Amino acid sequence: MSRWDERHAALSACVGAYFAVRLAQLLVSPLVPSLRATFGVSRGTVGVILTGMWLVYACSQVPSGAAADRYGPRRVVLAALGCTTAAALALAAAPSVLAFGAFALALGMGAGLYYTPATALLSARFDDVGRVIGVHRMGSQAAGLVAPVLAALLGARFGWRAAVGSGALVAAGCLAAVVLRGSASSPSRATATDGGTTVGPRALLGVLARPSVAFAAGLAAVGEFAALATLSFLPTFLAEHHGVSTSVAGALFGGYFLVVASLQPVSGWLSDRLGRDAVTGVLFAGGAVGYAALAVGEGLAVAGPAVVLVGAAMAWGPPVQSRAVDALADAERGVGFGAVRTGYILVGALGPAAVGGLADAAGWAVGVGLLAGVLGCATVALALAHLVGHERRPPGSSTFGLFVASDGDGT
Secondary structure (H helix, E strand, O other): OHHHHHHHHHHHHHHHHHHHHHHHHHOOHHHHHHHHHHHOOOHHHHHHHHHHHHHHHHHOHHHHHHHHHHHOHHHHHHHHHHHHHHHHHHHHOOOOHHHHHHHHHHHHHHHHOOHHHHHHHHHOOOOOHHHHHHHHHHHHHHHHHHHHHHHHHHHHHHOHHHHHHHHHHHHHHHHHHHHHHOOOOOOOOOOOOOOOOOOOHHHHHHHHHOHHHHHHHHHHHHHHHHHHHHHHHHHHHHHHHOOOOHHHHHHHHHHHHHHHHHHHHHHHHHHHHHOHHHHHHHHHHHHHHHHHHHHHOOOHHHHHHHHHHHHHHOOOHHHHHHHHHHOOOHHHOOHHHHHHHHHHHHHHOHHHHHHHHHHHHHOHHHHHHHHHHHHHHHHHHHHHHHHHHHHHOOOOOOOOOHHHHHHOOOO
16 A cells, blocks of 8 residues: 555656646747737747747756656656746746747756656556556646636736746745655666666667667657647637637637547557557547648638647657657666657757748648648658568567567567
8 A cells, every 4th residue: 555655646746747847838838929019029939939948848858867867856856846936937027038038948948857757757666657657748738728728817917927927836836745745766876887878978879779769759759849839839820820719719729738638548548558659650640630620721610620639649648658668678767768858859849940930931821731741751650660560570470560570669
């Protein structure tokens, strides 16, 4: 019973912490029109700022993994909450667009410290990694449900600065709760002599060069590219391209997160039983259809069902991240998983700038159509990998996928 209590207490704390750090980031997206009005900047400029935030978020993954190995994941989670609190307060007080951009980078660093040590902490406590990652990620999606409502209510009454600042209050509350409730965890201190991964470039590249890890990172990069672009521009796109009101766009944005949150544990559970790649392929195919419908259609009748399909596709995290975790040894799950996340988030962080720039240059249909294209290509790659892997499997083998068949680390 004590083991059950400790494991689920850790999971509950991580869900709450993930909610806090993600809320601070997501409060910015619904406020893009207010930011443009205050600072007099284009959609592309806001996209570049958001891309910068996600790039810093990506680059924080390896240091956070190394810090978790050395000092223990709980301490790094506390540091992440503290940094997020300070950065969100500074962002709310930014006097100019340059200051806003600088503080957005600080927010990316604070939030980027969180996820890798939290995943290492949870994967060490649970065997069904896919389901646990799905439950953990519900904290992020719950933040997506709350963020548009909170931004609309506080933004309309008190202005965008109060809305952004509310993220700092939530992060500070979670920080206090973790300090009062949690107990310290022992550092794993992975080193080259005990089978861990050192923080040298050659060691990190060696992890990413493994075929199973590389393919998982590539799939995650596609999903992250689409996810970050969607987080940054979906409410604005729905209002400007589909002609819905700001409140309806916010409701659809909240519905998007409701779908993602509901499917996170389901996609993780299914991937534990049916295979990581099979579940990922179905999700990406549905997302490609959803983005295509958003790009070529107009009006609420098209936008509603399409947002549901897009939300379902963005439940890719548990199967794809579990695929990466499966390929890593226990001692590598701090620095190693951090290297994987750095790789795919660096690519994914280009999403807001690419979609925002295309929307400025050629319209929203082209910008969102790009997301349909990248998910469609990933779906084809998964199908081809399955076909090639099926041809190479020995008789009687049931392993799914080219890279899983060659490395033997799949489900």
